Amino acid sequence: MESSNKRMLTPSDYETHADDYMDPAALAYIAGGAGKEKTLRDNTKAFETISLMPRAFADFSQASTQTTLLGKPMRHPTMLAPVAAQSLVNPMGEIATAQAANAFETGMIVSTLCSKPFADVAQATDQTKWFQLYFQQTRALTKVPLDKAIAAGFEAIVVTLDTPIQRPSKRAQLNNFALPEHAAPANLAPEPSAPAIEISKDESVIFQGLMTSAPTLDDIAWLKNYTDLPIIIKGVLAPDEIDQLLTLGIAGLIVSNHGGRALDGTPATLHMLPNIRKQVGEQFPLLFDSGIRSGEDVFKALALGADAVCIGRLQLYALAANGAHGVAHLLKLLRDELELCMALTGCPTIADINASRVIDKDTLS
Amino acid sequence: MESSNKRMLTPSDYETHADDYMDPAALAYIAGGAGKEKTLRDNTKAFETISLMPRAFADFSQASTQTTLLGKPMRHPTMLAPVAAQSLVNPMGEIATAQAANAFETGMIVSTLCSKPFADVAQATDQTKWFQLYFQQTRALTKVPLDKAIAAGFEAIVVTLDTPIQRPSKRAQLNNFALPEHAAPANLAPEPSAPAIEISKDESVIFQGLMTSAPTLDDIAWLKNYTDLPIIIKGVLAPDEIDQLLTLGIAGLIVSNHGGRALDGTPATLHMLPNIRKQVGEQFPLLFDSGIRSGEDVFKALALGADAVCIGRLQLYALAANGAHGVAHLLKLLRDELELCMALTGCPTIADINASRVIDKDTLS
Amino acid sequence: MESSNKRMLTPSDYETHADDYMDPAALAYIAGGAGKEKTLRDNTKAFETISLMPRAFADFSQASTQTTLLGKPMRHPTMLAPVAAQSLVNPMGEIATAQAANAFETGMIVSTLCSKPFADVAQATDQTKWFQLYFQQTRALTKVPLDKAIAAGFEAIVVTLDTPIQRPSKRAQLNNFALPEHAAPANLAPEPSAPAIEISKDESVIFQGLMTSAPTLDDIAWLKNYTDLPIIIKGVLAPDEIDQLLTLGIAGLIVSNHGGRALDGTPATLHMLPNIRKQVGEQFPLLFDSGIRSGEDVFKALALGADAVCIGRLQLYALAANGAHGVAHLLKLLRDELELCMALTGCPTIADINASRVIDKDTLS
């Protein structure tokens, strides 16, 4: 499989060639998006609206991609996004991913729906590692993965709020995707012990059923009391709701629409990023997710306000292609492309990457 | 045929797969639009210009899609649009549609060109039922279906004004479509008893012929005197003509371009909706027609000013696919999608769906 | 061939099916445009940017398409554009076209490069007939066709000014198009008697060669003295040059880019029409050419300022398809579509077709 790297000249090659080495149903599950996949498409197309301004004379003798997040240095401004059930594509699952993160000095966010014990995953990397929390039906059930994650030494809690309901994509349904046993969550309560919800004829399965488990602002407040770990919110985009979260004292935000897997019709996150940066202020930790397919994309997200970016689907394609080596190679391709962009736009440091380095056609003539 | 539901994961699947189970000529007749079908295409494309703003923290414990139209409660803000000659695609025709409307608690508008006796259709549903009137060549001829509809217990009269002339679409002509005997209007005068119009050499078949039967404002006034039922106008878009109708005391408006079957080149109705809502005021009953293909589309039309929407072509595809079960399933898919949109945009009630929940790219950065 | 009319449901069907009955080289010659054919494409695409506003309540009892041009009544606001060498596609050539014009009460503009004697063409129609003049290398050579045209009874002179140089289109070249003997100009001087122009090494064949025959403002002034017939200019678009022509006392303008056959890159004429109407004033005779493919297009050109439109390529496709019957059928299709547009937009007369009947998306919300 090592030889497949030859065709992997850019990060998106892992996506382009995924159907060569992945099970069609697993690929449909990973690649698919909500509804008509308009948000999925818009997330990547948004990057085409931004141009880069070349520069010639910056001094690169001290240049580096190093940056700092939550007070901790990072070798480069890229993290592995929380993706569920990674054993689906590789028997080592999240452990292989963590090995790649460790080898390429990259932060990693581990999903609630991780298919390997948190402790084993955490042990595989000395780099930044955060835990992504999906609130469960009851607080007792929520504490099961949460306590394990805290015990495993994760350094922050990322709470995902954009998918109180997540339907399988149409692609996944048409491919009859079902999660295999070996990729099932390894860190949740042993069996579905929450009481079934009863829905009357005049009620809705969605409203009076599924949405009763949706996390509330109170849940975030509870979590903040429950642990001293910094809390980062992923997937809240409405300005007033962001304000509520800031008031509550969260430590960071991840601008995300769940890679187009949640509400189809949501705008591309790249278009929402500048206003959110404006709202939270220059110093607040802000990550970007949904749509990154190249180092050039990383550069553009940083230029428009992100401190770092998260890599979702590409991570899984690379894991499927070549395990830990695939993921490490993907991360290397991303950093090489980012460095090339920095070199040709005159940005020796991550701090140099700002709005003045990108350009909008409307301002040209 | 029940098994075909498996492929029907979204409402538009009934359209996508229609050629698997429909006679090509009947499909051409139903699917086709006027002229080059630009309006037909624009009607659906217009929805892609509107984005949805996700929200996380609304309380859905009391949520529902219930709403009120002309003072009567509706389980959800969707109605079956008046579509002619439904026996074309199912032997039970409009009776099957009415059964579905009844089963899924949905309002129905029955066409003047209904292929089943009005009384039989009306009897099949306890839900909201309105009668759609095409004015005939003379008032005497118009009274024939009108009196039958009033006797059958329809609760409102919807007058369609956008098609004084309606040519068969090019698709229908190329497929040699002709309405079969069993789908002919069942409620009109027994034979065409109106006198033939004579056209001189210097006159036009269109102007001095067909247009002499076009309904006028006087006809609406006459109708208002003739019946106490509320009168709803479908297909008038010009602001000054809407004003004339409001002055006359109509009870509601349906913003429609006849699904792109009347004047090709008419703008997408979704683009015209906000200004018409502005013109008629917040409380005036306003329905939307032409272009709805998903629950997300329903949400967007409500957000831009509609109180409810009408479903036209999809209704016929579902009726063709699986009779009353098909239509009921279609309505369920539409409501599920609408509920999902409401859940993920933080709208527990129909009243919460307003312009603040949709977003225009231009406002983003 | 009569039966082919069955497939000709809209005017543009004559274009769509042209390759079924036309010689490929002749079709390439007629269909092709200058350069990369961007102007050719833009001419038709421009019509898609204009929408129509439907209306319901106008009175059509006295409606008609009748209008007046240069003081003479016309049955409908459409003229046959001057197209060269019509014997290329039909042995009767321009005589057949004139018969169609006569039968369908349509004005006709006959080209300098007409393949039949002017007298024969003029004799075939009692309708409005104008003569299109290409200035020749010398005034003596120019007088040859001009005198014949005046003698034949043409009622106005249309001077084309946009093609001092006209290269065969790339399509025509790739198809090795050469004008056959029987389609050669029938009304020019018997042999090329003008002296050959000598070009030095430092001069240009285009500048010091071909452009020396380009007509000047002086030539127009000379023509105005030479004949009392009204002079109409075709193909001048620059505002200051239009002003010069107005000062000279021309009788009308045809807004045209030669159907995209002259300078590729010229804007679509439809986009230039409103400003030119503004410049020449409401009463000045203004025709529109380049891009008309339907009665809806005729309506839009009138709404944006034209008094009448010219039909170029479609005329030749219809002539090729079915001779005089084809052209008459084409004209009928165009008028039917125009009447339908008028009926559904509430315009009982040509004078009612103005800018208020078309609509721009930007004004909608």
Next chain:
Amino acid sequence: MESSNKRMLTPSDYETHADDYMDPAALAYIAGGAGKEKTLRDNTKAFETISLMPRAFADFSQASTQTTLLGKPMRHPTMLAPVAAQSLVNPMGEIATAQAANAFETGMIVSTLCSKPFADVAQATDQTKWFQLYFQQTRALTKVPLDKAIAAGFEAIVVTLDTPIQRPSKRAQLNNFALPEHAAPANLAPEPSAPAIEISKDESVIFQGLMTSAPTLDDIAWLKNYTDLPIIIKGVLAPDEIDQLLTLGIAGLIVSNHGGRALDGTPATLHMLPNIRKQVGEQFPLLFDSGIRSGEDVFKALALGADAVCIGRLQLYALAANGAHGVAHLLKLLRDELELCMALTGCPTIADINASRVIDKDTLS
């Protein structure tokens, strides 16, 4: 091969048909662009946003394409861009190109990576000839080609600054392109005598490796002292960096993004041209590069502010097709098209080609 000219009706035909006569790997190397080739595509698409305004009455008796650059007359405002390794496509390489330049009275810029001795190339043409300089790893290494170029009689130095790092395009990599021995640089130091750079684990091959050879403003100042030849900068687009260069006393600028081969995501150069012309003032020598595929494109670049344009890829396709004859024929096609544009837009001289001759749709109505 002479007969292939028959298919070459426009300059871009040499590009369209290149795969008929070129080695796939060589073609991939020449045709490819950086990254996803967005800039490559945008460079040519930008020309489609500009329209031409036709004019009828200009006097062309004295018309010509003659112009002046750096005080020296040019027969037409087109130069052959510096392209490396031309022996790749023709055994005579840059000598054949120079012969074409001489025959068609065209300026030529010879690349540092020229595959033939500078003296031999310079000897082949009496027309304007400039030398394009890539700074080498050390000044000593830079002097090797520089001294040879000065000795060969080149009249100006063009310093390229947009590609301190240039990766082979993805196309070139996928085609396993490698520069053959016979196309290697013929004028550089005999062997890579610069010391290898050592990179530590925490450093970057790009930043601490490749970028250490990137030319700085000091290098330009050094060059200015080293030679009296005028210095022209190619590929600097940032306004403040242009200001620095103007202060340094450069003699001209070439607006270029290296034909989309350097930083993908850079805006089309045509969109940047007007502002740069505004910045440097009306008299400063300004050339345009990247995207020219026709004489119409030449016209548009001149209208938006360029004094002359450079032809890159087309030059190589024509050289591959037919050696010196191919390049001369290409130049003739370009000038013919430019002359035709000038004739039909009323521009008898290059000085007449200005912003008033092009038109933007937004200004039309």
